[in-house]
Amino acid sequence: MTVVGDQATVLVVDDSRTKRYLLVSWLTRAGFAVREAESGTEALERVGADPTIDLVVLDVRLPDLSGFEVCERIKADHPALPVIHVSAHAVDTVDRTQGLTRGADAYLAEPIEPEELVATTHAVLRYYQARQRAELLAERLTGLADTTVAVHAAPNFARLLEVAAAGAAQIFRSPAAVVAETFDGECLAGVVAAPGAAPAIVPWVVDDTGVPKGATVRIDDPARWALASWPAGDTVTVAAAKLRDDRAPLYVVVPTATQTARTPVLVQLAQAVASAVEAQRSFDEEHRIAVTLQRSLLPRRLPEVAGLDLAVRYEPASAQTEVGGDFYELVMLDGHLLVAIGDVAGHSLHAATVMAELRHAVRAYAVEGHQPGVILHRLNELMRTLLRNELATLCLLLLHPPTGRIRMASAGHLPALVSGDGRVEFVQQSAPLLGVRAERPEDLEFTLPAGSTLVLYTDGLIERRDATIDEGMAALAACAARVDDDLDRFCQRLLVELAPPEIHDDVAVVAVRRR
Numbered sequence: 001m002t003v004v005g006d007q008a009t010v011l012v013v014d015d016s017r018t019k020r021y022l023l024v025s026w027l028t029r030a031g032f033a034v035r036e037a038e039s040g041t042e043a044l045e046r047v048g049a050d051p052t053i054d055l056v057v058l059d060v061r062l063p064d065l066s067g068f069e070v071c072e073r074i075k076a077d078h079p080a081l082p083v084i085h086v087s088a089h090a091v092d093t094v095d096r097t098q099g100l101t102r103g104a105d106a107y108l109a110e111p112i113e114p115e116e117l118v119a120t121t122h123a124v125l126r127y128y129q130a131r132q133r134a135e136l137l138a139e140r141l142t143g144l145a146d147t148t149v150a151v152h153a154a155p156n157f158a159r160l161l162e163v164a165a166a167g168a169a170q171i172f173r174s175p176a177a178v179v180a181e182t183f184d185g186e187c188l189a190g191v192v193a194a195p196g197a198a199p200a201i202v203p204w205v206v207d208d209t210g211v212p213k214g215a216t217v218r219i220d221d222p223a224r225w226a227l228a229s230w231p232a233g234d235t236v237t238v239a240a241a242k243l244r245d246d247r248a249p250l251y252v253v254v255p256t257a258t259q260t261a262r263t264p265v266l267v268q269l270a271q272a273v274a275s276a277v278e279a280q281r282s283f284d285e286e287h288r289i290a291v292t293l294q295r296s297l298l299p300r301r302l303p304e305v306a307g308l309d310l311a312v313r314y315e316p317a318s319a320q321t322e323v324g325g326d327f328y329e330l331v332m333l334d335g336h337l338l339v340a341i342g343d344v345a346g347h348s349l350h351a352a353t354v355m356a357e358l359r360h361a362v363r364a365y366a367v368e369g370h371q372p373g374v375i376l377h378r379l380n381e382l383m384r385t386l387l388r389n390e391l392a393t394l395c396l397l398l399l400h401p402p403t404g405r406i407r408m409a410s411a412g413h414l415p416a417l418v419s420g421d422g423r424v425e426f427v428q429q430s431a432p433l434l435g436v437r438a439e440r441p442e443d444l445e446f447t448l449p450a451g452s453t454l455v456l457y458t459d460g461l462i463e464r465r466d467a468t469i470d471e472g473m474a475a476l477a478a479c480a481a482r483v484d485d486d487l488d489r490f491c492q493r494l495l496v497e498l499a500p501p502e503i504h505d506d507v508a509v510v511a512v513r514r515r
Contacts, residue, residue, distance in 0.1 A: 007032065007033050008033070008054040008055065009052050009053050009054050009055075010027050010034050010035070010053075010054065010056070010057060010121065011034075011043065011046055011050075011053045011055070012024050012034055012037070012057045013037045013038075013040070013059055014059040014062075014086070015059065019088070020038075023086070024036060027057070027118065035050065039062055039063055040062045040065030040066070040067070040069070043058065043070055044070060044074070047074055047078060047081065048077070053081065054081075054082075054128075055081070055084065055128075056083045056084070057121070058071060058085055058086070059085075060085055060087035060089070060090040060095065060099065061089055067099075068099060071083045071099070071102055071103045071104050075103040080128060080131070080132065080135075082127075082128050083103060083104050084104065084105060084120060085099040085104045085107045085108065086109075087107075087109060087110065088110035096109070105124045105128075106124055108120060137265070140171050140265040144167075144171060144265055144268055147164065147167025147168070147170075147171065147269065147272070148276075150163045151163050151167070151272065151273055151277075152275075152279070154276070157180075157188070157277075157280050157281075158188065158201045160190075160273075160276055160277065160280050161178050161180060161188055161189065161199075162200075164190055164273045164276075165177055165189075165192040165199050167269070168252055168254060169193075169194065169195045169196075169197070171269065172255075172258035172266075173195050174195070174231070174254055174255045175191075175192065175193050175194060175229060175230060175254070175255065176191075176192050176253065176254050177189050177192075177227035177252075177253040178250070178252050178253075178273060179206060179227070179250065179251040180248070183281040183285040184284075187204050187206060187248070188204065189202050193229060202227070206248075206251065212240060213240050213249050214240065214242075214267075214271075215239075215240055216239045216240075216259075216267050216270075217237070217238055217240070218235055218238075219235060219236050219237070219238055222235055228253075230255050231255050234255045235256045236255060236256060237254055237255070237256045237258075239251070239252045239267050239269070240270065241273075243274055243278045244278065247281070249274075250274045250277050251270070252269055252270040252273065297352060297355065298314065298328070299328070299329065303330055303332050305332060305401050307402065307514060307515050308337065308401050308512060308513065308514060308515065309487045309512070309513040309515065310511070310513075311487035311488045311511045312330070312508070312509065313491040314328070314506075314507070314508050315460075315499065315508075316506050325344035325345065325351030325352060325354070325392075326341075326458045326460065326506035326507065326508040327343075327358070327508065328340065328341045328342075328456070328510050329341075329359055329363065330510065330512075331363065331366075333366055333398075334369070335400065336401075337399040337512070338362075338366050339396075339397050339456065339512060340359075340396045340397075341394070341413070341457070341458060341510050342355070342359075342362075342392055342393060342413070343393045343394075343413070343458045343459060343506070343508075344392045345390065354390050354392070355392075358379060358383075358392060358434075361378075361379055361382055362375060362394075362396065365379070371398070371407060371443060372397060372408060373409040373440060373443045375396055375409070376394065376396060376409050376434070379411075379434055380435065380436070380437075383434050384437065387435070389435075390435055391433050391435040391436070392411070392434045392435060393410075393412040394410070394412075394413055395408065395410045395411075395414075395456055396410075397416075403447070404447045405445070406446055406448055406454075407444070408427065408429070408444045409429070409440070410429040410444075411431050411434045411440070412431060412432055412433035412434070414457065414459060414462070414473075415427055415428040416456050417454070417456075418448065418452055418454055419452060419453045419455065419480045420449055420451055420452030421451070421452075422481055424480055424481050426477075427446065429444050448512070450514050451514065451515070452513070453480075453490075453512065453514075454511070454512045454514075455510070455511050457476070457494075457507075457509045457510070458507060458508045458509075459505065460505035460506050460508075461476065461495070461498050461499055461508075461509060462476050462498060463505065472498070475497075475498055476494070479493070479494060479497050479498055480494065483511075494509055495507060
């Protein structure tokens with residue numbers, strides 16, 4: 001359908017050459033572009049092949065098909081194409097009623113005055129153009145709603161731009177681009193070449209376009225926004241929006257030909273995407289801060305100890321955090337290596353905060369020079385006094401690197417594993433969890449032989465929903481019987497071979513090899 005202000009195209013269908021000449025002349029002088037057909041079959045072919053036809057002036061009596069039948073078939077395939085019946089013979093009330101009932105939008109009986117034909121044509125076109133605008137607006141608003149939901153559900157910044165660009169391309173049925181800066185100043189553009197095409201993310205620097213926030217500005221030079229293959233000869237229209245003055249604007253770019261009067265969907269889309277972008281920026285910024293804080297809860301680096309190789313692996317269960325309730329510690333104190341591994345109940349941020357308190361308390365009590373059993377006793381009193389209703393397991397040891405002598409105490413933690421010469425042995429010490437009032441056994445003392453590897457771990461490594469804990473321990477023993485020359489690769493292999501594909505609990509592994 002031709003929009004208001006453009007020249008409409010009318011197909012005149014009549015088998016009388018004289019009558020067709022008059023109709024064509026009147027419509028041409030009125031400013032319409034006119035096509036002609038002599039029969040119903042030709043009319044149907046022209047309508048099917050020429051999408052530029054905006055209206056059909058159709059004689060009722062044709063040599064091959066009834067005008068009523070032709071009208072019905074046109075409306076069946078092209079319900080938005082208006083039809084005006086004209087007739088010199090079928091002029092009574094029954095004929096007019098049948099014509100209108102079977103789909104015609106108007107019915108003119110001869111003699112027809114030129115002014116009446118032109119006025120009727122204009123009136124019918126105005127109705128259909130208004131209807132087309134309403135349908136287009138409704139379709140675009142539906143697309144706007146769908147895109148708004150999709151951008152707010154996007155899992156990350158790049159995906160948000162992809163979804164926004166794909167939504168814009170679908171709404172306007174054209175190439176589209178969405179440009180925005182991340183919270184740390186990186187400018188990215190989501191680009192879609194056509195509706196339904198796969199979106200792409202490209203880096204982009206917005207030059208000085210003079211597009212203010214909240215405005216839609218036509219850019220006459222598409223090369224300045226050469227993000228997509230815009231239609232030849234067209235310009236682009238850019239909508240800018242931002243919610244905070246200290247942020248860079250967001251831009252939605254589409255071909256200017258897609259914009260129609262009184263349909264401000266582009267501005268609304270830019271504002272909706274800007275809202276989602278701002279929320280994503282805030283989330284990314286807060287997540288960066290949270291990750292930085294979380295990483296500070298674990299040792300930044302492993303100590304370098306003569307005669308020992310050290311390696312660790314840590315995998316949190318929650319996708320939103322980098323640290324859960326599991327923790328480890330390796331630090332040299334007065335010639336001894338302090339090694340600790342623990343597990344606070346839960347794998348949330350709350351568990352991570354409890355973990356941080358326990359880890360720092362372990363370090364503090366160890367610096368005071370206490371033995372492992374005394375440290376566990378003091379930790380237990382701390383938890384029962386200040387961290388009530390919290391439970392944790394912990395394995396703590398002091399290793400003398402030159403001799404391999406180890407003094408170890410456990411609080412309900414899984415047994416340590418010693419692997420050497422192809423043999424595996426678990427160092428078991430039954431003891432109550434931290435947070436429970438109960439007697440604790442004496443510290444264990446043993447020697448780590450030269451060439452052997454001590455492995456400490458948390459239950460996330462061996463517990464599976466489809467296996468018992470004994471089966472998990474047996475799998476660990478089989479996997480740890482061979483220790484890789486690269487201790488980091490050994491720890492990674494333990495995670496790959498033992499931990500379930502979808503980790504449901506935090507996993508920590510500490511390996512110490514005495515050379």
